[in-house]
Amino acid sequence: xxxxxxxxxxxxSVASGLAGAIAGAARILQRNLLVYRRxxxxxxxxxxxxxxxxxxxxxxxxxxxxxxxxxDLLGGVPYLDFLGPGILASSCMQTASFExxxxxxxxxxWRKNYEAILxxxxxxHHLLVGELSWIAFRLTTMATVFMIVxxxxxxxxxxxxxxxxxxxxxxGLAFSAPIxxxxxxxxxxxxxxxxxxxxxxxxxxFSGTFFPVSQLPDAVEWVAAATPLYHGVVLVRGSVLDKMPxxxxxxxxYLVAFIAVTGYIAYRLLRRRLVK
Amino acid sequence: MPPTxxxxxxxxxxTKRFDEFTAVNAVDFDVRTAExxxxxxxxxxGKTSTMRMIACSSPVTEGELTVIGxxxxxxxxxxxxxxxxxxxxxxxxxxxxVEENLLMYARYFDIPMSVARPRAAELLEFMQLTERAGxxxxxxxxxxxxxxxxxxxxxxxxELIILDEPTTGLDPxxxxxLWERLYRLKQRGATLIITTHYMDEAEQLxxxxxxxxxxxxxxxxxxxxxxxxxxxxxxxxxRIPDAVRGSLxxxxxxxxxxxxxxxxxxxxxxxxxxxxxxxxxEGVHGREIPIDSAxxxxxxxxxxxxxxxxxxxxx
Ligand SMILES: Nc1ncnc2c1ncn2[C@@H]1O[C@H](COP(=O)(O)OP(=O)(O)O)[C@@H](O)[C@H]1O
Ligand SMILES: [Mg+2]
Numbered sequence: 123x124x125x126x127x128x129x130x131x132x133x134x135s136v137a138s139g140l141a142g143a144i145a146g147a148a149r150i151l152q153r154n155l156l157v158y159r160r161x162x163x164x165x166x167x168x169x170x171x172x173x174x175x176x177x178x179x180x181x182x183x184x185x186x187x188x189x190x191x192x193x194d195l196l197g198g199v200p201y202l203d204f205l206g207p208g209i210l211a212s213s214c215m216q217t218a219s220f221e222x223x224x225x226x227x228x229x230x231x232w233r234k235n236y237e238a239i240l241x242x243x244x245x246x247h248h249l250l251v252g253e254l255s256w257i258a259f260r261l262t263t264m265a266t267v268f269m270i271v272x273x274x275x276x277x278x279x280x281x282x283x284x285x286x287x288x289x290x291x292x293x294g295l296a297f298s299a300p301i302x303x304x305x306x307x308x309x310x311x312x313x314x315x316x317x318x319x320x321x322x323x324x325x326x327x328f329s330g331t332f333f334p335v336s337q338l339p340d341a342v343e344w345v346a347a348a349t350p351l352y353h354g355v356v357l358v359r360g361s362v363l364d365k366m367p368x369x370x371x372x373x374x375x376y377l378v379a380f381i382a383v384t385g386y387i388a389y390r391l392l393r394r395r396l397v398k
Numbered sequence: 399m400p401p402t403x404x405x406x407x408x409x410x411x412x413t414k415r416f417d418e419f420t421a422v423n424a425v426d427f428d429v430r431t432a433e434x435x436x437x438x439x440x441x442x443x444g445k446t447s448t449m450r451m452i453a454c455s456s457p458v459t460e461g462e463l464t465v466i467g468x469x470x471x472x473x474x475x476x477x478x479x480x481x482x483x484x485x486x487x488x489x490x491x492x493x494x495x496v497e498e499n500l501l502m503y504a505r506y507f508d509i510p511m512s513v514a515r516p517r518a519a520e521l522l523e524f525m526q527l528t529e530r531a532g533x534x535x536x537x538x539x540x541x542x543x544x545x546x547x548x549x550x551x552x553x554x555x556x557e558l559i560i561l562d563e564p565t566t567g568l569d570p571x572x573x574x575x576l577w578e579r580l581y582r583l584k585q586r587g588a589t590l591i592i593t594t595h596y597m598d599e600a601e602q603l604x605x606x607x608x609x610x611x612x613x614x615x616x617x618x619x620x621x622x623x624x625x626x627x628x629x630x631x632x633x634x635x636x637r638i639p640d641a642v643r644g645s646l647x648x649x650x651x652x653x654x655x656x657x658x659x660x661x662x663x664x665x666x667x668x669x670x671x672x673x674x675x676x677x678x679x680e681g682v683h684g685r686e687i688p689i690d691s692a693x694x695x696x697x698x699x700x701x702x703x704x705x706x707x708x709x710x711x712x713x
Binding site for chain 2 (some may be wrong): 145149152156157216234235236239240241242245382397
């Protein structure tokens with residue numbers, strides 16, 4: 123009796139290297155798009171409603187109370203113009219964070235989608251890159267709808283404002299990667315409520331969305347400046363208002379490095395969780 | 399297609415440890431091409447851990463393992479491309495329809511849609527799910543979900559199909575339908591590895607099997623060989639009135655001597671192992687042993703397991 127070496131050719135090709143990695147991740151993206159096909163209307167409508175509500179309620183309401191023509195503290199722009207891009211960046215943070223908690227947890231443990239997928243030639247890094255690509259797609263559609271609303275309010279200063287879309291996506295991914303890492307360590311969803319209550323919501327309030335962080339006490343200002351949201355807000359606001367600070371490459375580098383490091387951690391933790 | 403001499407899965411000293419705990423302890427087995435090979439054992443024996451190593455879903459801790467001539471440590475993706483895996487608990491994609499579950503799974507194998515569509519239709523037909531193609535997965539019955547999981551495992555036309563407790567939790571009708579379908583797959587030349595803790599399932603489906611208990615293989619062979627080796631042809635089951643039973647020991651104070659090769663005492667009955675059960679029953683009557691009821695039956699794998707471990711397979 124001999125141990126046979128594969129007698130017939132495999133039914134599927136197994137691509138390797140970079141092409142294989144992209145193809146594998148593309149399948150995961152494709153799966154999420156298949157589900158999205160049934161839910162996109164509601165999702166896009168939400169993306170439209172959020173900025174509309176904020177800009178109407180807070181922007182128009184609050185800006186009545188503020189000096190017209192802008193204040194020096196806001197960099198010489200009206201409050202509505204200051205607020206719009208800030209809401210764009212922080213909404214991307216919130217959506218990206220949400221997409222990285224319950225849906226990922228569900229696929230790890232409640233519905234075990236990843237277990238099913240990992241029985242095929244798809245590997246853990248495909249799962250991670252695929253999910254991040256999916257979230258990037260979601261954020262792109264969301265940021266695009268946002269830009270349309272901002273335009274209706276006459277906020278963007280120049281076509282350069284379109285750069286706010288990739289900046290907002292980058293901001294969101296800088297939350298997705300570490301939160302997927304966190305989700306990979308969780309055995310129930312109780313940590314997620316705490317994550318939103320103690321991290322995401324405070325960041326929303328204190329990272330430059332509603333007022334410049336320079337208004338904060340020095341110590342808090344430094345903490346705010348260390349978070350990805352702060353850097354995202356700077357880039358998004360700079361693009362929309364055509365006031366990009368000359369330090370923009372540093373902000374981009376910060377976000378990219380943050381995504382790379384936390385993404386690698388997410389990969390290690392997902393592997394530890396899923397391959398036993 | 400009859401089983402061949404080719405070895406499709408080869409394991410020697412195969413071991414799985416979770417931290418300090420040994421789930422699979424140095425097991426040896428060979429699965430031949432085109433046979434149905436069973437792992438029979440109670441819960442916790444290590445069956446799933448073994449399946450997951452063969453399926454390249456779980457890293458081998460120690461020992462030798464070859465699957466379709468390849469090494470799971472270095473060629474997991476190539477092996478997986480040629481396997482069909484039916485896990486113990488269904489893990490269908492609840493956000494997709496029945497048909498989409500098959501199509502998307504095909505994509506994970508990089509099978510083009512033009513090939514996947516007719517194949518999915520054919521598999522839905524084979525598993526009697528065509529009417530449910532456009533439905534969501536959640537409302538399906540347990541038997542239907544199981545069939546869909548098996549259809550999904552077949553989407554890449556696998557050479558080796560690994561089924562972990564394929565019928566656990568199903569009603570008898572659903573089990574028989576599945577057995578019939580698995581039998582047909584085997585007829586077509588597929589190699590099946592099946593785990594179960596039902597001895598009737600093992601007897602029905604498996605050409606050869608190993609009996610696992612406490613992380614180790616305790617016996618191996620065809621169902622008939624195992625029964626011949628570890629049990630007698632027939633078994634006489636006796637129920638004894640409680641009043642009488644209280645005063646007697648496991649061999650009935652010697653009154654069962656010579657009637658059977660072996661006597662096994664269970665909580666509710668005695669099992670007398672004898673090649674001729676009727677003759678043993680005559681003997682029991684002759685010695686005026688009081689009984690409530692008696693039953694002569696053929697020996698099964700359950701008896702083999704009882705002999706080897708002193709316990710029943712399913713509590
Ligand atoms: N991921 C794991 N971590 C720790 N222990 C495990 C893990 N998976 C299985 N075990 C243990 O290994 C033993 C064998 O389990 P399993 O292979 O599932 O047995 P079976 O499938 O025969 O019921 C059990 O005691 C189980 O608790
Ligand atoms: Mg099991």
